[in-house]
Amino acid sequence: MAFKVGLLGLGTVGTGTAQILLDPAGRHPLLKELEIHRVGVRSPDKPRAVQFPEGVLTADLEAIVSDREIEIVVELIGGLEPARSLILQAIAHGKHVVTANKAVIARHGAEIFTAANEKGVYVMLEASVGGGIPVIQPLKQSLGANRIQSVTGIVNGTTNYILTRMQREGADFGEVLADAQQLGYAEADPTADVDGLDAADKIAILASLAFGGRIDRDRVYAEGIRKVSAADISYAEKLGFTIKLLAIAKRERQNPEHSEDRLQLRVHPTLVPKTHPLASIDGVYNAIFIEGDPIGQVMFYGPGAGAGPTASAVVADLLNVAAVLKTETEPIPHPLIGCSHQHYCSIASMEEVVTRFYVRLLTEDQPGVIGQLGTCFGNHGVSLESVVQTGMRDRLAEIVLVTHDVREGNFNSALADIQTMSAISTIPSLLRVL
Ligand SMILES: NC(=O)C1=CN([C@@H]2O[C@H](COP(=O)(O)OP(=O)(O)OC[C@H]3O[C@@H](n4cnc5c(N)ncnc54)[C@H](OP(=O)(O)O)[C@@H]3O)[C@@H](O)[C@H]2O)C=CC1
Numbered sequence: 001m002a003f004k005v006g007l008l009g010l011g012t013v014g015t016g017t018a019q020i021l022l023d024p025a026g027r028h029p030l031l032k033e034l035e036i037h038r039v040g041v042r043s044p045d046k047p048r049a050v051q052f053p054e055g056v057l058t059a060d061l062e063a064i065v066s067d068r069e070i071e072i073v074v075e076l077i078g079g080l081e082p083a084r085s086l087i088l089q090a091i092a093h094g095k096h097v098v099t100a101n102k103a104v105i106a107r108h109g110a111e112i113f114t115a116a117n118e119k120g121v122y123v124m125l126e127a128s129v130g131g132g133i134p135v136i137q138p139l140k141q142s143l144g145a146n147r148i149q150s151v152t153g154i155v156n157g158t159t160n161y162i163l164t165r166m167q168r169e170g171a172d173f174g175e176v177l178a179d180a181q182q183l184g185y186a187e188a189d190p191t192a193d194v195d196g197l198d199a200a201d202k203i204a205i206l207a208s209l210a211f212g213g214r215i216d217r218d219r220v221y222a223e224g225i226r227k228v229s230a231a232d233i234s235y236a237e238k239l240g241f242t243i244k245l246l247a248i249a250k251r252e253r254q255n256p257e258h259s260e261d262r263l264q265l266r267v268h269p270t271l272v273p274k275t276h277p278l279a280s281i282d283g284v285y286n287a288i289f290i291e292g293d294p295i296g297q298v299m300f301y302g303p304g305a306g307a308g309p310t311a312s313a314v315v316a317d318l319l320n321v322a323a324v325l326k327t328e329t330e331p332i333p334h335p336l337i338g339c340s341h342q343h344y345c346s347i348a349s350m351e352e353v354v355t356r357f358y359v360r361l362l363t364e365d366q367p368g369v370i371g372q373l374g375t376c377f378g379n380h381g382v383s384l385e386s387v388v389q390t391g392m393r394d395r396l397a398e399i400v401l402v403t404h405d406v407r408e409g410n411f412n413s414a415l416a417d418i419q420t421m422s423a424i425s426t427i428p429s430l431l432r433v434l
């Protein structure tokens with residue numbers, strides 16, 4: 001007996017998913033038991049790369065999520081609404097759900113998983129983070145024996161593609177973004193990619209799995225790549241770093257005043273030492289670097305976006321659900337497949353984060369400026385790792401400095417004082433260093 005699947009969305013990922021399901025030869029045998037029953041789109045008359053029998057394609061998505069014959073609904077339309085409502089309706093009708101939609105899971109995961117657990121259905125989301133890279137199931141299953149300390153990822157293919165091309169070719173930001181959209185990596189509205197919001201959704205999901213609690217998405221700090229300049233890419237290179245948009249979730253060491261560990265959750269462009277495994281992840285590739293006890297360090301690497309890779313993860317989830325449907329008689333959430341966290345993780349403020357900083361300043365070219373900078377940083381407990389006057393720009397001296405680890409709050413106080421110094425013209429760049 002085949003498991004009937006309702007597909008919502010036949011765009012980049014939906015088309016890739018349909019292509020795999022319609023061509024099961026040589027893949028897992030269970031694939032032959034998955035049948036696309038109906039496909040929901042916005043414009044049924046649009047030309048499509050895959051063809052279906054008459055009546056399969058429809059613009060009535062509510063009819064799909066309530067179709068009695070459908071057991072699994074695959075949500076690949078993206079965005080918050082109507083995706084959220086359709087997922088909840090599918091669950092209410094007793095359907096299992098597979099989704100690639102990190103935005104809806106990061107923001108409405110609590111509501112969705114509560115409904116799914118009450119109804120005894122699964123909501124699977126492997127494609128939502130790292131595209132084709134298996135990382136959700138490994139966090140749920142293969143790494144379950146570990147106490148996770150940190151998850152650090154390059155989880156947005158579009159921005160990694162843009163930064164890589166800017167670095168290799170000195171290419172212009174806008175031109176490379178247009179290519180990323182053409183290639184199907186960027187979201188329909190690329191703001192979410194470029195401003196770090198997509199990566200923030202993804203790290204919220206990973207943190208929830210890694211640290212076993214719900215995450216308030218609004219507490220994830222997000223800073224995108226719009227301000228990363230060719231000058232900074234070049235200086236970083238000379239200092240032995242590559243600039244990457246990192247998404248970081250880190251357990252802070254237990255503070256005796258707090259009963260539970262707190263999490264740092266942040267997304268920002270970061271200078272990554274070239275010796276770090278994440279520094280060599282280029283183009284649309286993603287990687288998720290996880291530190292845990294007792295495993296130590298492990299990195300998951302692969303294509304983070306695009307039709308085929310993302311569909312590979314969607315179909316893996318479909319196989320997981322089909323396997324459970326074949327073997328389970330009771331609708332009990334499988335402890336290694338379902339998600340049943342109840343409490344919210346405690347999240348540290350950015351002021352408390354301890355990190356290194358890279359700063360580029362334009363100053364008057366006069367004696368004593370570097371000394372004044374050193375004194376001002378020193379007054380706030382900020383120790384400098386390196387200070388270089390790189391040359392002149394617009395008749396001003398350009399100074400690049402890197403700090404040692406410092407509490408972000410202290411660094412900000414030092415910077416506020418520095419901005420009042422008469423010799424300082426502007427601070428064009430301020431980036432964190434891994
Ligand atoms: N693209 C990628 O590389 C990756 C995407 N994802 C996620 O996968 C999901 C799908 O992305 P992607 O395939 O790129 O998106 P696309 O924009 O390519 O496709 C969206 C599909 O959904 C349909 N659709 C959109 N809104 C509605 C609506 N209101 N009613 C009915 N149908 C609708 C569209 O119909 P029509 O065809 O008629 O316009 C289209 O078929 C998103 O959540 C995205 O974040 C995750 C990882 C990678």
Ligand SMILES: N[C@@H](CC=O)C(=O)O
Pocket residue numbers: 128130131155156157158159185186187193198304305306
């Ligand atoms: N727009 C996203 C697609 C996958 O989630 C990205 O660029 O990574």
Ligand code: NA
Pocket residue numbers: 126127128129130131132133134135136313
């Ligand atoms: Na994945």
